[in-house]
Amino acid sequence: MDNSSQSSNLNQIQNQNLLSQQVSYPQSLPRLEEQGDDWSLRDFLSLLRRRSLVIAGVATVVIGSVVYLTFKQEKLYESSFRLLVEPLNVDSRQLVLNSGQSSNQEPRTGLDYDSQIQVLRSPELMTKIVRRLQSLYPEMTYNSLIKSLAITRLRETKILEIRYLSQDPEQAKVVLDQIANGYLEYSLEQRQTSLRQGLNFVEEQLRSMQKRVDQLQREQQIFQQKYGFVDPNTQAEQITAQSANLSAQRQAINQQLAAARANLTALRQQQGEQAALIDAPLYQQLLSQLRQVEIQIAGELTRLQEDNPTIQTLKARRKGLLPLIQQEARRYMDTKLAQATTQVQALEVQSQELAKGEQKLEEKRKQLPILTREYTELQRKLQVATDSLSRFLNTRETLQVQVAQSELPWQLIQPPVQPKIPVSPNIRRNLMTGFLVSLVLGVGVALLLEKLDNTYHSANSLKKKLKEPLLGVLPFENQLQVSQFYTSIQRVFTGSVPDSLPKNISVSGVGDRTSSIYGSKFVEAVRVLYTNIQLLSSDRPIRSIVISSAMSGDGKSTVAFHLAQIACAMGQKVLLVDADLRQPVIHNLSNLKNNWGLSNLISTNVPVTEAIQQAPFMKQLSVLTAGPIPPDPTKLLSSEKMKRMIEEFHNNYDLVIYDTPLVVGLADASLLAPHTDGILMVVRMEKTNSSVLKQALDSLKMARMNVLGVVGNGQRSNFGSEYDY
Structure with a gap:
């Protein structure tokens, strides 16, 4: 195939791919912003x-x-038993009758279970039990027994559950047998006859306290009906709120009144009259007609005599408009003055009414402390009487329960058993x-x-933390050889694979299938990067780019190398310049010799055509290697000859890509960027330090460099990533 037909095919491929990229472009960059909350879960899964x-x-x-x-x-065994400590049947119903409750209601418990549990754990009660146990277990003490003993109420029932932990299952049962016997003996010994005498005394006091409470409640009711409120504090809050509301309304009315008076005064003055006439439509229309007549008169006087009939007619017309204008001005101002006067009068009336309302509320507020003091004193007396009545009622109920408990012993409803399975561990x-x-x-x-971690792990984090546009994300490739990349480009753009690769390209031990998969992903990502760069400017295409990074090992040279190949495949005439005169890499990636290069062109009179080489695997790609490393690269890159060469490259090629050293600490990229369309920063995922990248971007902004954007390199596959398509 000759060069003309090949160029035609490449142009067709370029048009098709540009069209497809224009359709897919809104899904490449903005979709990172449209993900919303989905990206938080995706980032979390990537982190895991x-x-x-x-x-x-x-x-x-x-x-x-x-x-x-x-x-x-160590293994621990637990045994337990349960005690019924309150009656359930006939005595329970009798307890209900004594407490004044309905027989249809559930009986209320009168036992303070928390206090009873503390009594059961007390040394006075446990002393006899410990002495009995010491005959079987001499090492047993009160503290060791209480430490392993737990007494709880079984939910809301009248049952106490006693549990004991021990390393010996037999000992757990023996100890609980002794404790159960001791508790049953305790319940039988607690019959107290003196409780009934106290119960009779409480009944007598209850009758007098009930009369006192009833009398104070009637006095409170009369007081509330007389003064028409329930709570003085609430009444004070209402009065304060109403007073504040009326005061705010009156202040607002006074402000409106002051504005209305100022407006009326202004309308009576000449300046205010002129300002008001601006909004008079008929007046402005007549004034516009007068100006038009004066303009016509001035125009006619330039070519006619003053006694000409036309001029006389125009002057007569002007003379007739003047009284109409004055009459319309007077009519409009009279209307405005009448409206302003009416508004002032209405606002004055509203202000007076609000002032009267405030005065009435103030009188109520002055009377409120006296009523509050009386009501508070009445409430205090009623509260004291009610508390006394409540205490006596509680005391009566407690005495009734204690009497019932003293007459009925506790019941062992579940005896202790020897455990077989340990509860711990x-x-x-x-x-x-x-x-x-x-x-x-x-x-x-x-x-x-x-x-x-101070690095970037995903395109989403890179997008969130940087203000610069994210132009592309390149996937991670374990083994990306030139042969793989070239094969993938041919497959993507022509739909076929060449029969043989260049002889000077060595293929590593990666299978065809792996090469196809990884190569196609990387190629598609570079295609998106190239298209996004071209779409940055709608006025003119990007003709020259400086590619750099913040740290070494970010892959800037690899990105520049593959971006140049994609541009060639898209039909562009591309020159790849290795401007890294410190650690050149492009010649190794291109499999070219580095005997002559950029350093020779600047320092000697070697023709440009002798230094530029053609890539062996893609004849359309021109490569200018770095050449021998000079002692002072900065001096060469800042020379006038370098500037002339940049201009010559710009005129002879559709796209010139410069691979430069790092931005941080070196001036090489900053010397070339002002003479190009902008600089592209490469960020290596999980490697580039965010603080170093920020320092690099800040230095470029301070130097007013045109930063086209950033490209993420080495993105590993994430959940739901577009690379899994």
């Missing part, structure tokens, strides 16, 4: 995958520790808890490491 080893390590250590401690823990529960805790700690450590 990146830190999977850390999570697994922490989880393994924690679960291993839990397993070790669980199996090392609970292997299943410990393992489940350890597993959950290990996961939480693992994820917590992963989040902490992620917080301390």
Whole structure:
């Protein structure tokens, strides 16, 4: 195929791909902003995958520790028994009658269970039980017994549950047998006859206290009906709120009144009259006609005599308009003055009415403290009487319950049994808890490491943290050879693979299938990057680009190399210039010699055509290698000859790509960028330090460099990534 036909095919391919990129372009960059909340979950899943080893390590250590401690823990056995401490049948109904409740209602418990439990654990009660146990277990003491003893109320029932823990199951049962016998003896010894005498005294006091409460309630009712309020504090708040509301309304009315008076005064003056006439439509229309007549008169006087009939007619017309204008002005101003006067009068009336309302509220507010003092004193007396009545009622109920309890002993409804299965350690529960805790700690450590990590892990994080546009995201390639990339370009753009590769290209041991998959992903990503760069400017295409980075190893040379190939495949005449005169890489990527290059062109009189080489794997791509490394690269790049060469490259090629050294600490990129269309920063995922990148971008902004955007390099596949399409 000759060069003309090949160029035609490439132009067709370029048009088709540009059309497709215009359709897909809104889905490449803005879609990062449209994801919304979905990206938070995606980032979290990516974090879990990146830190999977850390999570697994922490989880393994924690679960291993839990397993070790669980199996090392001593076995404990628990036995229990239950006591019914309040009556349920006939005596219970009698208790209800004595307390004044309806027989259809559930009986209320009169026992203070918290206090009773403290009594059952007290040394006075437990002394006899400990002495009996010491005959069987000499090491038993009160403290050791209480430490392993638990007494609780069984939910809302009248049953107490007593539990005991021991390493010996037989000892657990023996101890609880002795405790059960001791508690039953205690219930029989608590019959107290003096409680009935106290109950009679309480009944007498209740009758007098009830009369006192009834009298004070009637006085309170009369007081409220007389003065028409329930609570003085509420009444004071209402009066204060109403007064504040009226005051605010009056201030607003006074402001409006002041404005209305100022407006009336202004209308009576000449300046105010002129300002008001601006809004008079008929007056402005007549005034406009007068101006037109004067303009016509001035125009006619330039070519006619003053006694000409036309001029006389125009003057007569002007003379007739003047009284109409004055008459319309007077009519309009009279109307405005009447409206302003009416508004002032209405506002004055409203202000006076609001002032009267405020005066009435002030009188009520002055009388309120006296009523409040009387009401508070009445409330205090009623509260004291009510509290006294409540205390006597509670005392009566307590005495009634205590009398019933003293007459009926407790019942052992569930005796203690010897346990067979240990309650501790609970292997299943410990393992489940350890597993959950290990996961939480693992994820917590992963989040902490992620917080301390100062690099970028995804395109989404890069988009959020940088203000510069994200022009493209290149996927991570384990082994990206020139042959793979070239094969993928041919497959994407021509739909076929060449029969043979260039002889000077060596293919590594990567299978055809892997090469096809990874190469096509990378090519598509570079295509998107190229298209986004071209779409940055609608006025003129991007003709020259400086590609740099903030740190070494970010892949700037690789991006520049593959971007140049894509541009060639899209039908562009491309020159790739290795302007990194410190650590040149382009000649290795292109498999070219570096005997002659950019340093020779600047320092000697070598013709440009002798230094520029054609890429062996893509004849359309022109490459200018760096050449021998000079002692002072900055001096060469800042020379006038370099500027002339940049201009010559710009005139002879459709696109010139410059691979430059780092931005931070070196001036090479800053020397070339002002003479190009802008600089493109390469950011390596999971490597580039965000603070160093920010320093690089800030230095470029301070130097007023045109930063086209950034490109993310080495993006590993994420959940739901577009690379999985």
